[in-house]
Amino acid sequence: MKILLIGSTGQLGREIIKSSPNDIYLITPSRLEFDLKKTKECYEYILNLSPDWIINSGAFTNVEKAEIEEELAYKINALGPQILAKALSKSGGKLLQISTDYVFNGQQNYPYKTDQKVSPINKYGFSKAKGEEYIKQYLPSNNQSNILRTSWLVGPNGNNFALKIMQLLNNRDEIKVICDQISSPTTTLSLADAIWKTIKKNEEYTKKNKSFPIINHFCNDGLASWYDLAVTIKDICLETGLIKKAGEIKPIQSNEYPSKTQRPKYSVLDTFKTKKTIGLKNSHWRNELLKCFNNSSPLKI
Numbered sequence: 001m002k003i004l005l006i007g008s009t010g011q012l013g014r015e016i017i018k019s020s021p022n023d024i025y026l027i028t029p030s031r032l033e034f035d036l037k038k039t040k041e042c043y044e045y046i047l048n049l050s051p052d053w054i055i056n057s058g059a060f061t062n063v064e065k066a067e068i069e070e071e072l073a074y075k076i077n078a079l080g081p082q083i084l085a086k087a088l089s090k091s092g093g094k095l096l097q098i099s100t101d102y103v104f105n106g107q108q109n110y111p112y113k114t115d116q117k118v119s120p121i122n123k124y125g126f127s128k129a130k131g132e133e134y135i136k137q138y139l140p141s142n143n144q145s146n147i148l149r150t151s152w153l154v155g156p157n158g159n160n161f162a163l164k165i166m167q168l169l170n171n172r173d174e175i176k177v178i179c180d181q182i183s184s185p186t187t188t189l190s191l192a193d194a195i196w197k198t199i200k201k202n203e204e205y206t207k208k209n210k211s212f213p214i215i216n217h218f219c220n221d222g223l224a225s226w227y228d229l230a231v232t233i234k235d236i237c238l239e240t241g242l243i244k245k246a247g248e249i250k251p252i253q254s255n256e257y258p259s260k261t262q263r264p265k266y267s268v269l270d271t272f273k274t275k276k277t278i279g280l281k282n283s284h285w286r287n288e289l290l291k292c293f294n295n296s297s298p299l300k301i
């Protein structure tokens with residue numbers, strides 16, 4: 001099976017490559033070779049390659065910057081997936097698009113189900129929600145559209161909350177972390193595994209002429225605030241000796257944090273249906289975080 005991975009240099013992309021099955025021919029262009037902004041070139045690249053699948057892990061992921069660079073975020077997160085879907089509707093392959101809990105407004109106090117209407121409250125969430133919409137529009141049939149939403153990605157490399165907190169704890173006497181935004185921290189290692197299993201399951205369904213769900217939710221189990229997550233990172237880092245000293249962590253509310261970006265207060269995704277469909281085991285985010293630390297490439301500061 002020929003699979004094109006977009007976003008191969010990102011924190012998730014790198015784990016997707018590391019965990020790829022042996023029988024896959026994985027093509028991993030850099031952003032220079034495949035730029036989602038350059039729609040004409042992307043379209044031609046896909047038609048020439050004719051991949052069986054595209055995994056799109058490429059995105060404009062800076063939520064704060066998306067407010068200022070709205071047009072660029074829209075080009076990459078909405079028009080990018082649109083061109084992937086348009087090209088695949090011609091060449092015939094399938095798309096697995098990574099999406100986000102930020103397509104929801106966070107006003108409900110119970111987990112969001114896969115069939116709920118999206119309701120983004122910031123530019124990043126809006127651009128990702130539009131990307132989903134275009135995919136459904138251009139790839140409506142035959143298990144071709146796969147949107148896998150996730151939340152709060154952390155992992156052993158790249159630009160993520162866990163690594164930032166480790167650095168700050170090591171360098172400062174006190175750090176302030178938001179305690180009134182809740183979601184499910186999810187490791188890139190566990191998400192990469194879920195991605196490969198989603199592809200396998202979709203192929204099994206397709207062979208049996210069964211319809212596979214277009215939208216799936218994958219996160220590690222359990223909930224946390226950013227503050228809970230930071231405190232756990234501190235505990236693990238001290239236990240494992242990754243840092244020798246750690247500053248105090250002080251909880252603050254969102255309105256005490258200098259940001260113009262609105263973020264959902266409770267963006268927990270309901271993952272029950274997806275885990276059952278795909279056959280994924282339950283695992284608490286703390287256990288998954290520990291696995292990152294015990295991985296062959298442990299978190300480094």
Ligand SMILES: NC(=O)c1ccc[n+]([C@@H]2O[C@H](COP(=O)([O-])OP(=O)(O)OC[C@H]3O[C@@H](n4cnc5c(N)ncnc54)[C@H](OP(=O)(O)O)[C@@H]3O)[C@@H](O)[C@H]2O)c1
Nearest residue numbers: 007009010011012031035036058059061098100150152153
């Ligand atoms: N991070 C989170 O907490 C989180 C939560 C929910 C969902 N997600 C979603 O998960 C996916 C992976 O996120 P991540 O955390 O791995 O992101 P990341 O570490 O920021 O990586 C983003 C990737 O996208 C690539 N990219 C950026 N602009 C591009 C363009 N114009 N054309 C092609 N590629 C481009 C980057 O390439 P360069 O390295 O060259 O910049 C990089 O490989 C994204 O779809 C994101 O929306 C993330």
